[in-house]
Amino acid sequence: MLDVIGFLFALFSFIFPRILIASYIDRIFLKKRYWLYIIFFHMIASHCVVAFSWIGVITLYYLVFRIKSKLPKRLALFFALYISVSYSALYFFGSSILYRSLFRVNMPFWMLQGTNLLLVLILLVVAITLMNYFNFDKRVLATKELSKSIIFANVILLFLNGLRVISSLLIANKNSFFVTFDTTVALVIFVGYLLTISHLHERQLHWLHQEQIKQKEQENRDLNVMVTNLGDLYDQIRAFRHDFGNIIGSLGPAIETGTREEINDVYEQVLLETNTVLRKADYSSFNLKHIEDIAFRNVLAQKMVQAKNADIPFYLECRQTIPKVEVPMLETIRLLSILLDNAMEEAIFADEPRISVAITHLDATTTFSVQNTRQRGTIDQRKIWEAGYSTKGENRGLGLATVLDIQKQFPNIEIETAITAETFTQTLIFYQKGDSDA
Secondary structure, three states: OHHHHHHHHHHHHHHHHHHHHHHOOOHHHHOOHHHHHHHHHHHHHHHHOHHHHHHHHHHHHHHHHHHHOOOOHHHHHHHHHHHHHHHHHHHHHHHHHHHHHHOOOOOOHHHHHHHHHHHHHHHHHHHHHHHHHHOOOHHHHOOHHHHHHHHHHHHHHHHHHHHHHHHHHHHHOOOHHHHHHHHHHHHHHHHHHHHHHHHHHHHHHHHHHHHHHHHHHHHHHHHHHHHHHHHHHHHHHHHHHHHHHHHHHHHHHHHHHOOHHHHHHHHHHHHHHHHHHHHHOOOHHHHHHHEOOHHHHHHHHHHHHHHHHOOOOEEEEOOOOEOOOOOOHHHHHHHHHHHHHHHHHHHOOOOOOOEEEEEEEEOOEEEEEEEEEOOOOOOOOOOOOOOOOOOOOOOOOOHHHHHHHHHHHOOOEEEEEEEOOOEEEEEEEEEOOOOOOO
């Protein structure tokens, strides 16, 4: 019975950390079948040489990232190697120290495996803490600017994983050098991992900083255009206010004489014409004053200018105060930008291009709805969330997959989709934290 418990400890120690570590990159690994896949690939690799078990796990990681997540080859390889070495480097170092002590004591199998499980859980917490600190973004790592850094990281991580496999192989064969210096080799692997990942993390932070600078510059340019547009609208209102007295004055004589024909002429030639001019003017920009969330306001101002430059009518409906949502500004900007960019890309091909945005706030819930006209055709609502799927050609379709990734990180966000023959509507629902389960 105790041997069975020891076997279960050993099995859990092997599967659980590999599944949990991988799920921090893609939650698809939490599906139950991947527990079996881990064992299957481990057994195939171990059938050749026991030390090759990690090669089987890395192969599984790569296939999932490449086929299921549809990541580029170099990025799929990076994440496969990264999640592998992020745990194995720690475990190799920790276990080399632990077993030097335990092998001096005659311990039962179940107790040995129980102690190993405790070590696994402790090192798993450390590994996850490091992964949370580095927090690599797939969208950033996939950029052209970081391609050389990813290739460099892949070369180093391949070397470290290879060194880990060779070390296990030589230790299993009781090579005198590695038996003596296994702790030192494990430390070299761990330090090499930290230096490589830290370098890539710095490159990611540098890219994000540069993007923020570019975004601020673009926002300033767009806001200047917005101010100019608002000035034009204000001039129109001033002109109407100036003409309003003349319009009323022109009605006076007609009313005094009681001539129906004159009243009809003033109504048709003056009032109706003035009403047409006012209806053609777009006063959506004034609705921005109701929005308190800076991320909402800046993104909308920017996209309204871009829509105008692309000759796409853009209507904003917001008649009440919209408070700040409880989502970090960067993620809010990314969410809104993706939905509005997709709307513009699709609306431009429609027979009558149009984008309508409605923002409401009720009972601690903020709703952001984007509707655009679209080109007629069938859209598979199940596939639009898959990375790489797009109706606009290859190497597209990453936007909504990113939206889904962000939405999974924040339980107080929901997203709804509605598709008709002529329109495509995406609705983001932001709850105050603690109200999403209500």
